[in-house]
Amino acid sequence: EAQVTQNPRYLITVTGKKLTVTCSQNMNHEYMSWYRQDPGLGLRQIYYSMNVEVTDKGDVPEGYKVSRKEKRNFPLILESPSPNQTSLYFCASSSPVAGEQETQYFGPGTRLLVL
């Protein structure tokens, strides 16, 4: 089954404790992105990647890091989480195939609470 998976789905942590949220897709997609969803703000892009070893900042990259060492994986790293990073996070990927590259497929989301 074609899908984007994220782990963990739920996470409670404390300020300053490094964490990683994993994202993996099995569709051989080149493009991958991370978003955060906050009430009244919709989804805002954190980072995106056009291909392996190619990443760039989105709208709200502060406090986050990413890496793209393999095509299928795009982990999101919070080196020193703070309470304002409490949010719902989504990973997404899209195909490079002409006519399909505009459509992004989303993972199930990771709900993060930073105390």
Place this chain on the structure above:
Amino acid sequence: AQSVTQLDSQVPVFEEAPVELRCNYSSSVSVYLFWYVQYPNQGLQLLLKYLSGSTLVESINGFEAEFNKSQTSFHLRKPSVHISDTAEYFCAVLYNQGGKLIFGQGTELSVKP
């Protein structure tokens, strides 16, 4: 600046009533338009999209949206809603192929019996 505006944050309707969820975007020469739906405690699913061709696009569950270039709008409509349509709906715009996908703030559709 590129932006997407969903004019209503919450839309309560009764079952079997028609509904329209509004979406406007900042003008651009080339845009691709999407509606995503998020059911409670789930991720986002693509509902429908406009890439080119006919300005009226339809989903498999009875929703439709019309791309109006002159009004820079992509409103979502359904002539008769069901309880199961209760969800949050996000309009999104891709400015140029390969560019950034920008989301609206979301509209909560609540269908009452």
